[in-house]
Amino acid sequence: MHWPVDPHLYFTFLGVMAVMAITPGPANLFAVATGVAKGRAAALAGMVGMNTATLVWFGAAALGLGALVKAFPEAFRLIAIGGALYVAWLGLKAWRGAFRTAQEPETPAIRRGRSAIVDGFMVQIANPKAILFFTAVLPPFLDVNRPVVAQLALFAVAVIALDALSMSAYGLAGAALSRRMARPGFRRVFGLIVGGLLITAAILIVARL
Template sequence: MPTELVLPIDPERYAAFLAVMAVMAVTPGPANLFSVANGMARGKRAVLLGVVGMSAATLVWFSAAALGLGALVTAFPDAFRLIAWAGALYVAWLGAKSLWAARRPATETAEAPPIRLGRGPLVDGFLVQLSNPKAVLFFTAVLPPFMDPARPAAPQFALFAAATIGMDFVTMSAYGLGGAALARVMTRPGVRRGFDAAVGILLLTAAALIGLRH
């Protein structure tokens, strides 16, 4: 008799997960706000580097989930709060740095070199996503119900990770490239100060979302 084909993941569960993930990916949160600010301050290339950094952090979260993230959060809640608050403070520092840059004289032109927000878009993106409360909520509350205990866990995690990172990559890139396009359009002298202020406000908002949700 032919062996019945067993799929690595239940199609109905996966379809439901894709619907939920699509909504979460497009909803503005710390990662998407960072992408906008990153694009406005650094340009298109930095947007993609920042998204790569955030995607790498998502892989770290998936690895932690595979090792039992829910149990770790329950056992060591203070450690995860500390990570979140450290990330919030770092993003707030980037926002304050951008606001400080907005104080420069209006006679400087918008073609001036973009401010350096932190250690670089790749590292900044990684740190933002690593401390993102949306990620903790996703891996401890959203993902578990879609896992099928009757099937091997590794293939399920791989397919969930591919969908999550793929959708996040598209939406975060779109947010960031939109910010970069806006920055290119506004090239009149003195407008750079307004962009720096907007970047600072976006980053401080992201920091507040990280801190308040924890």
């Protein structure tokens, strides 16, 4: 059976996405803050809003990246190399943060008078992590010799599933997880593990080019 995505490449993508999904960022911090401020139902609603925004990003990627792959395959390879370097930079950044006393990451504000779905959508549609994912992280995993839209569909399934699990876990954990992330020792170990996984992922990306 011919799959639209190379299985080895897809499992590598799952590993990268799993690390990115669990890493604290605007989306996961928003989930925590929503869970603390509004409860479990609102945290899950915010997760729906954020993943709706992710689908919008995938729609844009299907239009723009598909044209880029067909018109400029060599330029696409350079983008892939840039994406691998970006993933490695994220790993080094995680290691650097693990060995210094970091301030509490800024948590997106929660507006009680608005729907958590709307707030979640707005957080993710403007999330720098999401923007960089679609411009730097995703391109290395697309095969120029396979249908781009079919590949993006499978990648979207993985991203939505992993993000939904991570965002829900952060939101439902709420205050308990927030207290753990406030502990320097916990953040240090977390940063070392995340950094190692991201740098390994960057090496795997380059090895596939």
